[in-house]
Amino acid sequence: MLTIVTATYNRGYTLSRLFESLMQQADKNFEWVVVDDGSTDDTASLLKSFVSKALFPIKVVEQENSGKHVAINSGVSVSSGQWIYLVDSDDALPEDAVSFFLDILANDIDVGVVGYCFRKQSFSGQIIGSISNGNPTDVMLMTPTEAGNYYKGDLAYIFNRSALVKHTFPVFEGEKFVPELFVWNKISDDGVLKFFGNKVLYLCEYLEDGYSANFSAMLRRNPLGFGLYYKHQIAREKSFIRKLKCSIRYAQCKLFSMNSGRKC
Incomplete structure (x- = not known):
C-alpha cells in the first residue's frame, strides 16, 4: 500500500x-x-x-x-x-x-x-x-x-x-x-x-506565509536545524560557489545560535 x-x-x-x-x-x-x-x-x-x-x-x-x-x-x-x-x-x-x-x-x-x-x-x-x-x-x-x-x-x-x-x-x-x-x-x-x-x-502553490516566502526569518528562528543541514551540505555540493554559499549560511547559523544562547 x-x-x-x-x-x-x-x-x-x-x-x-x-x-x-x-x-x-x-x-x-x-x-x-x-x-x-x-x-x-x-x-x-x-x-x-x-x-x-x-x-x-x-x-x-x-x-x-x-x-x-x-x-x-x-x-x-x-x-x-x-x-x-x-x-x-x-x-x-x-x-x-x-x-x-x-x-x-x-x-x-x-x-x-x-x-x-x-x-x-x-x-x-x-x-x-x-x-x-x-x-x-x-x-x-x-x-x-x-x-x-x-x-x-x-x-x-x-x-x-x-x-x-x-x-x-x-x-x-x-x-x-x-x-x-x-x-x-x-x-x-x-x-x-x-x-x-x-x-x-x-x-x-507557494503561500505568503509559507517556508519559501519566509526563509530569512526561519533561519533566525531555527539556527540548529539549518546549521546541521548546511554543515553536511558543504561536503555534498560539488561546485566551489555552492560550497561557499553553504559555508556562509553555516556561519550565519552559528551566529544566530550564539545570539539565542544555543550551541550549533
Whole structure:
C-alpha cells in the first residue's frame, strides 16, 4: 500500500482541495495520514468530515505545535504503507498520481530503490524549475542535491517507509524546522533514487506565509536545524560557489545560535 502523509497547521482553507484531489484518484489503493500540528482553525472538524465520506482509509494524528519535521516523523510512525508520499496540506495531486506510481512500482525489479521522485507543477500549469524533454517514464539516477541543482526547483518525493523510519528528522528544543533535504540526502546514501524528470505527479502553490516566502526569518528562528543541514551540505555540493554559499549560511547559523544562547 501507498501512504500519503500530510503535515498541516492552520490550513483548513486549503485542506479541502487536497482531499478532493485524493477522492478523484483513479486508483484508491492508498491511505491518507494527516498530522494536525496543533491547528487552531477549523482543521479538526474538517478532518472529521473527511473521515466520514472518504473512499479510502484516513488516520488523523493530533500533536502539539512542534513543526513540520516532527509531524512527518509522527505520520511515518503510524503509516501502514511500504511507500510514503509526502504531500503538503496546501497542495494537491493529479488524478493519475497514485495509479502512475503503483504501475511504476509493479514493473520495477530493482530491489535497491529507496525512493522515487517526480516533478511539481503549479495550479496554473507551470512546471516548477527547468523544463526537460522526454517521455514520462524516462529515468535518471541522482542524489537529491544533484537533482535540485539540475532541475532548479522543488521536487515530489516518494520514499520507502523503512528509509524514513531509519532517518527520522532530528529535533531541537525550541525549534520547529529542519530542511527536508538533510534527510533526503541521508536516504540517498542507502540506495538508489529514481527521478522521473518528465512526469508531473504533484500540484502546488507557494503561500505568503509559507517556508519559501519566509526563509530569512526561519533561519533566525531555527539556527540548529539549518546549521546541521548546511554543515553536511558543504561536503555534498560539488561546485566551489555552492560550497561557499553553504559555508556562509553555516556561519550565519552559528551566529544566530550564539545570539539565542544555543550551541550549533
